[in-house]
Amino acid sequence: MLRDNIQKALAPLQLEQVAVGDYAKTGCHLDATAAPEQMPAVAEALLSLGCFLESLTCLHYPEHFTLVYHFANFQELCRLAVHVKVPFDQEAPSISHIYPGANWYEREAYDLYGIRFTGHPDLRRILLPFDADFHPLLKKFGESPADA
Amino acid sequence: MLERGLEEKTYVLNLGPQHPSTHGVLRVELEMEGEFIIKADPDIGYGHRGHEHMAENRTYAQFLPNMGRVDYLHALAYNQCYCMGVEKLLELQVPERAEYIRVITAELNRLTSHFLWVGAYLMDLGAFTPFLYCFDDREQVLDLLDYLTGSRLTYCFYRFGGVPVDIDDDFTAGCRKFIQRLRGRWVDYDNLVTKNVIFIHRTRDVGVITQEQCIKYGLTGPMVRGSGIPYDIRKSEPYSAYPAFDFEIPIGERGDVMDRYLVRMREMEQSLRIIEQALDKLPAGPIMAEKIPKRLKPAAGEVYAAVETARGEFGCYIVSAGDTKPYRIKLRVPSFGNLSILPEIAVDTLVADLVAILGSIDVVVPEIDR
Amino acid sequence: METKTGAPLIHFGLLEEALNLARANSLWPLTFGLACCAIEMMAAGAARFDLDRFGAGVFRPSPRQCDLMIVAGTISKKMGPAVVRLWEQMPAPKWVIAMGNCAISGGPFYYPDQYAIIPGADLIIPVDVYVPGCPPRPEGLIEGILVLEEKITQRGRLRKFRDVTG
Numbered sequence: 001m002l003r004d005n006i007q008k009a010l011a012p013l014q015l016e017q018v019a020v021g022d023y024a025k026t027g028c029h030l031d032a033t034a035a036p037e038q039m040p041a042v043a044e045a046l047l048s049l050g051c052f053l054e055s056l057t058c059l060h061y062p063e064h065f066t067l068v069y070h071f072a073n074f075q076e077l078c079r080l081a082v083h084v085k086v087p088f089d090q091e092a093p094s095i096s097h098i099y100p101g102a103n104w105y106e107r108e109a110y111d112l113y114g115i116r117f118t119g120h121p122d123l124r125r126i127l128l129p130f131d132a133d134f135h136p137l138l139k140k141f142g143e144s145p146a147d148a
Numbered sequence: 149m150l151e152r153g154l155e156e157k158t159y160v161l162n163l164g165p166q167h168p169s170t171h172g173v174l175r176v177e178l179e180m181e182g183e184f185i186i187k188a189d190p191d192i193g194y195g196h197r198g199h200e201h202m203a204e205n206r207t208y209a210q211f212l213p214n215m216g217r218v219d220y221l222h223a224l225a226y227n228q229c230y231c232m233g234v235e236k237l238l239e240l241q242v243p244e245r246a247e248y249i250r251v252i253t254a255e256l257n258r259l260t261s262h263f264l265w266v267g268a269y270l271m272d273l274g275a276f277t278p279f280l281y282c283f284d285d286r287e288q289v290l291d292l293l294d295y296l297t298g299s300r301l302t303y304c305f306y307r308f309g310g311v312p313v314d315i316d317d318d319f320t321a322g323c324r325k326f327i328q329r330l331r332g333r334w335v336d337y338d339n340l341v342t343k344n345v346i347f348i349h350r351t352r353d354v355g356v357i358t359q360e361q362c363i364k365y366g367l368t369g370p371m372v373r374g375s376g377i378p379y380d381i382r383k384s385e386p387y388s389a390y391p392a393f394d395f396e397i398p399i400g401e402r403g404d405v406m407d408r409y410l411v412r413m414r415e416m417e418q419s420l421r422i423i424e425q426a427l428d429k430l431p432a433g434p435i436m437a438e439k440i441p442k443r444l445k446p447a448a449g450e451v452y453a454a455v456e457t458a459r460g461e462f463g464c465y466i467v468s469a470g471d472t473k474p475y476r477i478k479l480r481v482p483s484f485g486n487l488s489i490l491p492e493i494a495v496d497t498l499v500a501d502l503v504a505i506l507g508s509i510d511v512v513v514p515e516i517d518r
Numbered sequence: 519m520e521t522k523t524g525a526p527l528i529h530f531g532l533l534e535e536a537l538n539l540a541r542a543n544s545l546w547p548l549t550f551g552l553a554c555c556a557i558e559m560m561a562a563g564a565a566r567f568d569l570d571r572f573g574a575g576v577f578r579p580s581p582r583q584c585d586l587m588i589v590a591g592t593i594s595k596k597m598g599p600a601v602v603r604l605w606e607q608m609p610a611p612k613w614v615i616a617m618g619n620c621a622i623s624g625g626p627f628y629y630p631d632q633y634a635i636i637p638g639a640d641l642i643i644p645v646d647v648y649v650p651g652c653p654p655r656p657e658g659l660i661e662g663i664l665v666l667e668e669k670i671t672q673r674g675r676l677r678k679f680r681d682v683t684g
């Protein structure tokens with residue numbers, strides 16, 4: 001079973017948490033939490049199992065960013081979500097040398113949030129004009145939220 | 149590679165953002181040597197409208213019309229994915245008849261998207277007649293969908309918990325008549341396009357994508373099916389009413405442009421099969437779930453919903469903080485990943501081949517830019 | 519914005535009317551679809567809604583050969599300078615149709631915190647005809663082109679050879 005293979009492959013990396021997810025509720029079979037520097041090792045382990053990077057999302061919380069990587073597989077259905085907490089002034093390691101498809105996703109995260117990736121070959125804006133000086137999706141915490 | 153002349157000079161050529169064959173506002177910066185491309189760098193963002201920022205400023209119901217504008221060619225599948233995600237968060241159960249109606253309309257929409265792709269792609273390659281044929285067939289489908297939903301292009305037909313309008317006998321009869329007519333037209337398309345010598349020369353062995361590249365770049369949709377991987381979310385991660393239907397997943401062998409074209413053409417026939425079976429087996433019953441809360445306030449949590457659109461896998465990752473507005477919605481669009489392979493497969497090709505390859509990726513630029 | 523499309527120095531009367539009639543009946547649009555409305559523009563040029571019968575079916579990709587720019591879709595801030603440059607590259611006399619709600623006033627994407635779009639084509643280029651809709655039906659675009667023809671010839675649609683009052 002792919003889910004067991006993934007759990008076995010991630011076990012030696014000693015991630016903070018690897019748990020079976022509730023697929024019917026969240027759409028993911030496995031939920032993992034990792035530290036930023038463990039991410040390249042996670043990506044290599046998953047590439048050796050034939051998984052592809054489905055999506056890379058950045059979330060802005062009051063204390064830190066959270067990067068959520070979704071991995072899936074062509075052969076067998078098993079979706080893995082990896083949550084990575086990145087403090088504000090820290091850079092996350094890039095996985096674009098392992099998954100070239102992550103190149104654009106990381107550029108997008110930088111464009112929308114300002115989070116930087118070490119080792120990225122070409123970290124520049126991708127959606128906004130090149131001379132834009134703001135990151136649009138950063139939330140304004142502390143202001144009163146207006147309810148609809 | 150041909151023998152180069154005395155002096156080798158490279159120059160930079162801009163393809164777009166206004167160009168007949170870029171399918172929207174895409175700019176590709178080409179570093180070229182004669183007619184050969186040394187480097188191709190897509191520059192996106194000319195259609196950025198801030199969908200994800202709007203998502204954080206809108207309630208769940210107010211964001212629903214946006215989904216029809218993300219990819220306007222297969223708008224119903226995007227509506228379906230977003231509704232699926234929110235229904236999972238709200239724990240709503242969609243009645244079976246509504247699921248069947250969603251499948252029928254989404255498959256009809258897939259047909260319109262593929263028809264437009266074939267017409268526009270062949271216009272890129274220089275043929276004008278298939279454009280008119282395809283648009284004629286597309287108008288027949290749009291008549292049906294217009295009758296049911298009221299819109300021709302940017303649909304917003306599904307609601308959380310079902311569909312608002314039921315299908316009647318006129319619609320069913322129209323569908324069956326259309327399916328019969330279209331089955332007779334495949335011969336015309338074969339003779340006009342598939343067996344066309346110029347088309348074969350321009351698309352065979354052009355833009356080959358290997359299975360390894362599919363995994364590394366996270367490609368989905370006809371791109372991977374053309375390379376021989378039978379990955380279709382409707383079969384590998386069935387959703388809605390798809391488990392009840394019997395259909396095949398056409399795959400190619402070589403991963404070139406011709407294979408991707410053939411995969412899309414055969415997918416259209418499979419869509420017709422699905423629509424027929426859905427009309428035959430359509431169950432009676434309600435079309436909206438009972439007890440939908442007036443104020444949608446899903447519990448805190450996250451959900452990832454995926455559907456198979458005409459372009460590939462569309463995933464909607466919704467993070468809810470327990471509020472009426474989502475905390476974050478990430479739209480994982482297929483064209484974003486599909487286009488990111490262009491720099492790799494465009495190296496050492498002719499500009500004319502680049503047009504063929506770019507068209508075969510089937511990008512919709514406003515979906516990439518969101 | 520300074521342009522050189524001001525009134526001519528010498529009026530030739532009947533000759534100008536004949537020229538305007540010719541210009542109105544053979545508008546050459548620029549293939550300039552930005553977003554969803556582009557598809558309805560293509561459908562207007564296709565077999566069922568045929569723009570060719572109004573003389574406006576010759577879509578040219580180069581702005582140097584066109585006299586009509588149909589802004590079909592949302593103009594993002596990154597695209598704005600390109601729109602202006604294309605408009606400036608078109609030779610006079612030229613006209614602009616703003617097709618769709620996005621080109622008229624930002625459409626469904628206009629809200630107070632919007633950072634990415636230019637809410638309306640008339641903020642950057644002069645617009646002659648507005649065609650509302652999201653997207654407007656191809657018949658709507660055809661009506662817009664016919665209204666533009668009226669504007670060019672200064673005459674009513676059906677009675678091009680007689681004066682129209684009211």
